Amino acid sequence: MARTLEANLDHLKKTLGHLPDAVFKTMDVGQTGIQVVMIYLSGIADLNLINEQIVKPLILTGLRENNSQVNPEKLKEEWLQQTSITIETKKGTDLESCVIEVLSGNTCLLIGGNEEAFVASTGKFPSRSVNEPSTEILVRGPREGFIEDLESNLAMIRRHIKDLSFKIDRTNIGRRSFRKLAVLYISDIANPKLVQEVKRRVDRIDVDDVSDTGIIEQLIEEHSWSPFPQVQATERSDKAISALMSGRVVIVMDGTPFVLIAPMTFWMLAQSPEDYYERFPLGTFFRILRLTAMFIATFLPSLYVALISFHPGLIPPALVISIVASREGIPFPVFVEALIMEVTLEILREASLRLPKSIGQVIGIVGGLVIGQAAVEAEVVSAFLIIIVGLTAIASFASPQYSGSIGIRLLRFPIMIMAGIYGLYGVILAFIFLGVHMVQIKSFGVPYMSPLAPIRLRDQQDTLVRLPFKYVKKRPRMLKTQDETNSNRKRK
Secondary structure, three states, rough: OOOOHHHHHHHHHHHHHOOEEEEEEEOOEEEEEEOOEEEEEEEOOHHHHHHHHHHHHHHHHHOOOOOOOHHHHHHHHHHHHHHHOOOEEEOOOOOHHHHHHHHHOEEEEEEEOOOEEEEEEOOOOOOOOOOOOOOOOOOOOOOEEOOOEEEEEEEEHOOOOOOOOOOEEEEEOOOOOOOEEEEEEEOOOOOOHHHHHHHHHHOOOOOOOOOOHHHHHHHHOOOOOOOOOOOOOEEEHHHHHHHHHOOOOOEEOOOOOOOOEEEOOOOHOOOOHHHHOOHHHHHHHHHHHHHHHHHHHHHHHHHHHHHHHHOHHHHOOOHHHHHHOOOOOOOOOOOHHHHHHHHHHHHHHHHHHOOOOHHHHHHHHHHHHHHHHHHOOOOOOOHHHHHHHHHHHHHOHHHHHHHHHHHHHHHHHHHHHEEOOOOOOHHHHHHHHHHHHHHEEEOOEEOOOOOOOOOHHHHHEEEOOOOHHHHEOOOOOOOOOOOOOOOOOOOO
C-alpha cells in the first residue's frame, strides 16, 4: 500500500473515479490539521450511517482532545475505539481489496499521515423479510425460510447451532460480481476430505458472475449430463441445519434464498422435514407414498403405451373392452396420442408458472379441463388416456424436491419412446438403463443409490423406512463422519 494519503487517493481515483456514483469526501478534523478522505458509492452506502458512525466520531475526537496532542495515530485509535462498537471496521489489506469493499457498499477511510486504509461496513441493501418458503411448504414444522441476504441466512443457522465447532468459511465468487459466498460445516463431525473437496470445487469456479446457486450446482457436480440433481437445493433453514448435523456441507451465497447441500443421494428426493416432525409410522408411510408417486410419474404413460399397443393380453378383458371403446374413432396410434397429451400438459404447466399467480392457477386448471374435454369430444384422444395423464401429473407433484420432479418429467419422454418401439421389453430395458446410470453416479464420492447400492444396513434406518428416534444413534456411515454417534444415551 502507498505511504501517503495523496498516493492512496490518486490510486483510488484512477480506479473508481469514472463511476458516476463514486463519492470522494474530504474533511478536516477540527483544528488538528489532519485530513481525512472517505470513499463510497452513494447508491448503496447508508449516508446516515456514514455521518453518525464515521464523520461524527472524527469531529468529536478533534474537539475533545487538545489539538496539539492529536496525531494521525491517536486519531485512528480513537475512531476505531468508538466505531467498532456499533459497526464492523477493519484494516484494508491493500488498495485493491478496498476497491472491492467500496463496490460492496462499504466506506473506505484514508487518514492523512497514516499509511493504512480502513474499511467501515456501511452497506445498505433492500431485502425482504423472513417468511415461509414458497417451494417447500409443510403442514407441521418451522415457517422460517432463507432470503436473499447472506448475513441474515447465516444468522438464521447460527441461531440454532450453538456449537464452537460450527465453521463458516467465507470467500468471493465471480470475477466481476465478487458475490459473497460461505461454506458451512461442523468441523468435528464432517469428513475433512469432503470439506476440502467442496472448497476445491468452489474455488475452481471461474466465471464473470454467479447469479444463483443453481449455477454453482452445475459447476461442481460430477455428472453434468445426468437428469438427476447431485447437490440438493433448499429454502428451508431446518433442512440445512439437519444436513449440517448429519455431517454434510452447506453452501450459502448472497443474492439467492436457495442454499446447496452436499453430498446428496437419490433417497433425499423423497425425504421431507415433515417426516421427522410426525411419528415414525406416518413419516415412513408418506416417504413410501412419495417414492411410489415418483415411479408412477416416470413409468405410467409408458406402461399404458406398451400394454395397449403390444400386450393387450396382459390387461383384464373387461378393462380392454372399456379402453377399446374409448379409443373408437381416434385417428392416432397410442404412442402419438400419449405424446400429444404429455406435451400439452407440460406446456400448460410451464405457462401457469410464468403467468401472474392470480391467473396462473386458473389457466392451469381451466385450460387442462377445457382442452382435455375438447380433445375427447373431438375424438383426438381417448378419455382413458386423460385419466392416465392426470394421474401422472398429480404423481409428479408429490416430490418435495422441485429439481427432482423436473428430472422425472424429462425421463418420461425417452421411456415412452422405448415403449412405443419395443413395448413392455422397452420399458424394462429403460428401467435397467436407468438403474445402471443411477448406480454409477456419485455425489462428492458418495454413491447416489447408497445405502441400497452398495448395501449398508445401518444407513437404511432412514431411507425407505424411518425408524423411531430412540433407535437412530449413528450418523450415516456413507458420509464417513468423524463423530458417528448422534446420541449420548447410555446403551443398556
